[in-house]
Amino acid sequence: MMVLTARRLAAELGAWRVAGPAYSALADRIRLLTLDGRIPLGTRLPAERELASELGVSRTTVAAAYARLREAGYLHSTRGSGSVVAIPGRFSPVEDVEARTTTTLDFSKAALPAAPQVGEASLRAARALPAYLSGTGYDPLGLPRLRQALAERYTAKGLPTDPENIMVTLGAQHAISLITKTFLSRADTALVEAPSYPHAYDALGLAARKLVTVTVDPRRGWDDHGLMQAFRSANPALAYVMPDFHNPTGAVMPACQRELLMDLATRHDSLVVADETTADLRIDGAAGAPLAAYGPAILVGSMGKTVWGGLRIGWIRAQPEKIRRLEQARYAQDLGTPILEQLIALELLGQYDEILRFRTVQLTEGRDHVEHLLRANFPQWEVPHVAGGLCTWVNIGEPVSSQLALAARDGGLPIGAGPRFGLGGAFERFLRFPLSYPAEETSLAVEILAEAWRRVDQSRAVGTEFKPALV
Template identity: 55%
Template sequence: MNSLSARALALLMVDWRGSNGPAYLALADRVRLLVLDGRIPLGTRLPAERELAAQLELSRTTVSAAYADLRDSGYLESVRGSGSTARLPHEGGVDLDLFGDAPLDFSKASLPALPSVAQAAQAAVDRLPSFLSDSGFDPFGLLVLRRAIADRYSERGLPTDPEQIMITVGAQSAIHLLARTLLARGDRAIVESPGYPHAFDALKAAGARLVPVAVTTDEGWDVSGLEQAFQRTSPTVAYLMPEFQNPTGRTMDETTRARVLELAQREGTTLIVDETMTGLGLDGQARTAPFPVARNVVIIGSVGKSIWGGLRIGWVRAERELIQRMARARFASDLGTPILDQLVVAELVPDYEQILAGRRAYLRQGRDHLAKRIRQQLPGWRMPHVEGGIVAWVNIGAPLSSQLALQARNEGLVIGAGPRFGLDGVFERFLRIPFGMPADQLDRGVDALAAAWHAVTRSGVRLDDTDLAHVV
């Protein structure tokens, strides 16, 4: 069983006292959100009441009351002699009454499926009989799909053959597999901050110690910070999303890419380049060239953000030797990628550029609609211009993101708080808002956020020097 120290929990609870209500309720609410957000994994043993009280400089009575509230609401289970562990109410699911009749889920950056998915699925079913004589267990993936993806890389200026491609069960599976293959416990891994939380989870599960490097909506990557991180830690891997980074939407310029490659080669670092947002530029900008090719550069892609998340197909583009190492390690977690899903994607890849063009037009409308509604209903928030991707990294103007996310659930909206996308509890002034859903859902989502914001701030928010120290 995993356990969380009092210090580690305190680091996740920056600005937890954001209201004038009882301290024990504010403490319970923050722990509840950490469980719902996945920042405290289910089954994790929480610190003892006395230890947490000392770390937070609270009375033990306050912490005991918070733990009691969490037990009563089903988010904590305490056994004498074994401590208290995180759980969800009703044995495996959040109480749906919390979400109302029609919950909205803004915690996922995703798009509705294309109509062509159903047509491709039918064509894939027609092709399936010719594959039924094989075992279906294949760590590399169907040759027809690997060849199609390799051809796309070659067309983009990165010569690739099928032996340099492995098909995975989505991009997340690819990150997990690379982490297990490349990392040993205690190795350093550079990550972007804010960044993709499931990549953080995968790297930490492999034993990595994460080294954050700042990315902002205004300036992009902190190049000086990148240089220091490489030189100071000699990381084993660096996980980067250089095109329409999630959640800032920024794209890394060619000079910075070249500098990152130079640093990685000098330190012997493998660069894991996540291209899941590639091709989703929203302002008619020219397509960015692939990341500079080298033996230490590994590229991840998927169709989850462009075609449909329900097609769990991702891939890795790497040197043959690494692909072989990954194949040997893969059977510890899965026995290959579903054949039918691969055939569906193989039907769609030839039309991929046309698909991306349609997605860009759709997302442009969603971005502009979201920006308009935020200006109308939440004028104090700052939504930067989003150049590409499917989310906006919105500055809400006060360190209340976690409280807002929890209150939004009472309005029927599920959304990840800003700290979910960073390390050690930072980004309480930010909220990641996706815009890949239809306009009516965006309207309902902004309405819910506006109502939640009013509820959180109606008692007045007073900013002092301590609050300002958390501006990032």
């Protein structure tokens, strides 16, 4: 059983205190962390006395928060096991059964449904599979034909690439985890963006001693001064960035900043990892040249965002000696990418430009609809205009993002609160809103969000406690 220390929970809670009783605010924040997956089911929370000491509150406050969570089904307490995180309606903290409540929509994910070409490509791949059945099926680097096709796409972008520069992975998250485990040690510091992709934080946090951040703003982009300061003061062993249609801000790093980043990395002997999973999702903008065109960066790509999340195919583009190190390290985690999925990916690469044109139409319609609805329903919010990617990073003007996300969940709309994309509870004034859902679902989501905002706003106006339902 995983045990969450008081210090780690306090860091995840961030700025949890809001108007009203402290025990209620603490319970609500722990609930949001659970629903977001930041506290895994079956995790044991710290003892009441330890958490109270870490947070600087009375033990009575923590006891009352735990009691509220137990009453609502978010904690189970058993002798010898303490308080264990659960979801209401599940028979046990780790049993995979349906919860009592169901949601109408799920806007916590910024993702697209499968491209229309996936079905036919899968059938063609299945017909090609028998030619590979005489082999062992273990494939740590990837099919030579697929590596060649991926290398050709990079070369066409102006980055000469050979198959020896490519490793095929089980999606982008697998690639990020493999890179961090291979090139980071527990003595190292890693540089990350803030806000950023939450699961990258998870992978880097498991491998590195410390994470330092550089700010990314939807309009101003990356903070040059912050970038230089982070390299000078922290000397990071690895820097993880998403330079094209950044998740969640949608920002694109200009060429001058790419040069600055790679120059800093070279001078400080830092490894740069560029996550390109959203780089092909242009709307009316354009991605920059691959970061590896400015220096020896490792690039991570995937079909999860462009084609379909159910197709677990990603890749790493790096110098051959780094690919060899990754190959050796991979044996400790898995023995390769499934052949059939690689064959499907190979089929889809032949239609990739057509798929991307289709995605541009989808995302243009989604972006325009989202921006219109949000600006009409929330005139006080700051809704940036994004040129690509899957989401927009909305400034809601008040530090109530977690409260708003809880209220929206109670209305049937899971959505990403700002702190989900930061460290230490930052970004309470922001909300991530996806662009990737059909117009009717987006309209319904905005209706639910508007009602949730009224509830939160009214409670703040009269100075009373906002009490989202706990079941």
